[in-house]
Amino acid sequence: MHPIVVFYKPHAIIANAFSLFTCYLLLSWGSVYFVLTLLWIKLFSSALLGIVFHLSRRQQLYFYHNLGFSTARLYTYAASLDIVLWVGMIIVTVQFL
Amino acid sequence: MSDVLEFDGLELSYGTTRILQGVYVKCAVGEVVGILGRNGSGKSSLFKVVFGIQQASHRSIRVNDRPLPEDFIKRRIIGYLPQGNLVPPHVSIRKALSLFRVDPGVVMNYFPEFEEQLDLKPDELSGGTRRVIELLLVLKSRARFVMLDEPFSGVMPVHIEAICNMIQDAKTEKGIILTDHLYRNVLSLADRLYLLANGSTYEIKDHEELISRGYLS
Numbered sequence: 001m002h003p004i005v006v007f008y009k010p011h012a013i014i015a016n017a018f019s020l021f022t023c024y025l026l027l028s029w030g031s032v033y034f035v036l037t038l039l040w041i042k043l044f045s046s047a048l049l050g051i052v053f054h055l056s057r058r059q060q061l062y063f064y065h066n067l068g069f070s071t072a073r074l075y076t077y078a079a080s081l082d083i084v085l086w087v088g089m090i091i092v093t094v095q096f097l
Numbered sequence: 098m099s100d101v102l103e104f105d106g107l108e109l110s111y112g113t114t115r116i117l118q119g120v121y122v123k124c125a126v127g128e129v130v131g132i133l134g135r136n137g138s139g140k141s142s143l144f145k146v147v148f149g150i151q152q153a154s155h156r157s158i159r160v161n162d163r164p165l166p167e168d169f170i171k172r173r174i175i176g177y178l179p180q181g182n183l184v185p186p187h188v189s190i191r192k193a194l195s196l197f198r199v200d201p202g203v204v205m206n207y208f209p210e211f212e213e214q215l216d217l218k219p220d221e222l223s224g225g226t227r228r229v230i231e232l233l234l235v236l237k238s239r240a241r242f243v244m245l246d247e248p249f250s251g252v253m254p255v256h257i258e259a260i261c262n263m264i265q266d267a268k269t270e271k272g273i274i275l276t277d278h279l280y281r282n283v284l285s286l287a288d289r290l291y292l293l294a295n296g297s298t299y300e301i302k303d304h305e306e307l308i309s310r311g312y313l314s
Contacts, residue, residue: 003196010187060185062177065150066238067196070170 003067004077011049011078018045019086023093032094042086046079099126102175102242102272104147106157109139116142117153119297123289124272126241129264131287132276133301133312138293140276141180144244148177160242176240180247183231184219190230191215199237204230207259224251232260236267243267245275249282261286280313 008015022038054075064074105121116139124130134140145151147158149170158165160174169175184193194201194215204211208229219227232248248264249257257279264273264286277283284290284304291298292310299310307313 006185006188006192006196010185057185059179059181062150062179063183063185063188063193065148065170066173066176066183066235066240068171068173068239070168071150073171 003064003069004074004081007064007069007074008078008081011053011082015046015049015082016085016089018042019082019089022086023089026090026093027096030097032097035090035094038090039086042083046082050075050079100161100241100272101125102158102160102274103162104156104158106155107143107146107153108155109142109146109151109153115296117146117296120293121298122274122291124242124274126270126272127268128272128288129268129286130272130274131283131290132274132293132298133280133283133290133307134276134293135312136278139296140293141246143293144177144179144246144274144276147244148175173239174241176235176238176243178232178235178243178245178248180250182219182227183234184227186218186220189216189218190222193219193230193234197234197238199234203237204233207233207263208256225253225256228252229256229260233263236263236271236273240271242272242274245273245277247277248275249277249279257282280307 019042022042026034026038061071061074101123103123107117107120109117120143122130122132132140132143142151146153146156165174166172184190191201194204201215204215211226211230214222214226228248228251232245235243235245248260252260261282264275267273275283275286290301292301292307292312294310294312301307
């Protein structure tokens with residue numbers, strides 16, 4: 001398993017639960033035009049999750065630094081993975097509109 | 098010629114309290130460098146500044162007389178065993194070994210009794226066992242230089258002996274800088290010794306100097 005996936009794993013449940021919630025909102029609102037709004041909501045929630053993690057579990061970053069990932073690279077890659085998963089969920093959701 | 102890590106010109110303050118101001122440490126591959134110092138003397142802060150996880154107002158870190166590159170973490174030039182836990186609680190020991198590309202057989206060579214514990218999570222291990230495995234991860238990592246902050250912390254005497262052997266084995270291909278309050282172990286391992294006091298390092302040549310500088314009574 002890639003270190004980024006290992007780093008993302010503890011956040012995966014909350015992050016993906018929120019992604020599913022945005023999919024539910026999209027279904028409720030019933031229009032693809034709300035995707036941009038939902039993207040901003042998703043980005044804001046991901047940033048908030050990252051800040052909470054950084055403030056509460058900063059010590060865990062040393063493990064990943066030893067594996068060659070700086071703090072900036074870790075958060076960038078993890079956020080990218082989160083957004084890719086969200087985009088996948090949104091694409092599937094759009095099929096049901 | 099072997100690679101050499103040097104750092105000096107480090108300046109670190111907490112508010113008005115100057116923590117580091119006149120540090121010079123040199124470590125070559127093939128060497129164990131010991132850093133001793135009283136509680137609160139700045140040993141852990143020194144390691145954090147060198148590893149780049151604590152900001153200092155000034156720092157000069159060089160490898161072979163060249164400034165440490167910006168992407169030194171990516172290039173895994175320096176490894177770091179922090180004073181606290183290293184392996185995150187959700188990562189099993191076997192997974193951690195795999196991520197560091199350490200063959201579990203290496204653990205078995207030094208500690209055959211750990212075999213049944215490899216599939217456990219760090220929080221399920223005793224503090225000493227966890228420390229030993231975390232130390233092994235850092236010593237077997239790709240980094241050419243490693244900094245070990247209290248590697249003997251919580252480790253039982255029979256394992257301390259094995260740890261000393263691990264460090265001696267690892268120094269054939271790494272430069273190792275370590276600090277610990279078990280100073281006898283540090284003295285027995287160190288090829289070069291520094292005392293960190295009043296924010297500055299002093300190279301120590303003999304035991305008497307540790308007494309005269311107030312580290313031992």
